Amino acid sequence: MHLPVLLNEAVDALILRTDGVYVDGTFGCGGHSRLILSRLGKKGRLIAFDKDLDAVKVAAQIDDKRFDIRHSSYVKMREELQALKVERIDGVLLDLGVSSSQLDEGTRGFSFRSEGPLDMRMNTSCGETAAEWLNSVTEPQLEEVIRNYGEERHAKQIARAIVMARARQPISTTIQLAEIVAAVVRTNEYQRGGKQHPATRTFQAIRIHLNQELEELSLTLPQCVDLLNPRGRLVVISFHSLEDRIVKRFMRTEASPDRLPRKLPLRDKEVKDLSKQRLQIIGKALRPSAREIAVNPRARSAVMRVAERIIINE
CATH class of the missing domain: 1.10.150.170 (Putative methyltransferase TM0872, insert domain)
Structure with a gap:
């Protein structure tokens, strides 16, 4: 049985509005999606993505008008949301890596x-x-x-x-x-x-x-920020250093664009560019508790990072 990692911590960090529109970029076995739906009100909405046909079949069993599943990679998030006439979202969760069901199913070759x-x-x-x-x-x-x-x-x-x-x-x-x-x-x-x-x-x-995992992650993170409403949350759970390094650097860059260039004084355009901070990092990187690791040893390498979209002057 697949046990979603940092389940409550991720959903707690993600949902600030019960009537918001949210994205689960990696449906997997649906643990995070089901908890998100339980936290949403009648006007809330959840759109999930997964490249795995088996995951899409599991998602199809969820009978909820607030829920949509897309057989697609999260790297196509922008165009898939446009097809659903969704322009902005209030949060996106990316639970990276491979699910327990994929690892345990010998025919998948993982x-x-x-x-x-x-x-x-x-x-x-x-x-x-x-x-x-x-x-x-x-x-x-x-x-x-x-x-x-x-x-x-x-x-x-x-x-x-x-x-x-x-x-x-x-x-x-x-x-x-x-x-x-x-x-x-x-x-x-x-x-x-x-x-x-x-x-x-x-x-x-x-x-x-x-599966071009790192390339797709690098292309997806900017899309997430572009799509987020002010105060919308980006929550990412990584399982190895290569993923986490990409996420950490991206969040830091989007949260700290105001590093002064060596050349001074600044021109008007350069001063304007310095004000384009788009994210605020929320808390520190979070790891599973010893109790969670004891129950689910595959959680031991997980790292969760959270950032929030801030209001900017375009």
């Missing part, structure tokens, strides 16, 4: 613990599978992806091992890939019962690359 085809696509209706990509990518490109998106220090050796293995036999299953990586990354911690499997970072890197 997990190195379950035997299944190497798929890893969030949207299984289109795009290249992990197996197709792994069996065609060049060794330098593979090394770059594993290093940049997995922050894996053994990236060069893993890429070499994968290329050598596929020359003997195409790589098609999760266990096959996991065993190739584990033979290279023989972590003493894991052998002693540590929590991180040697293939964790490589699987993460391939998944992020195939």
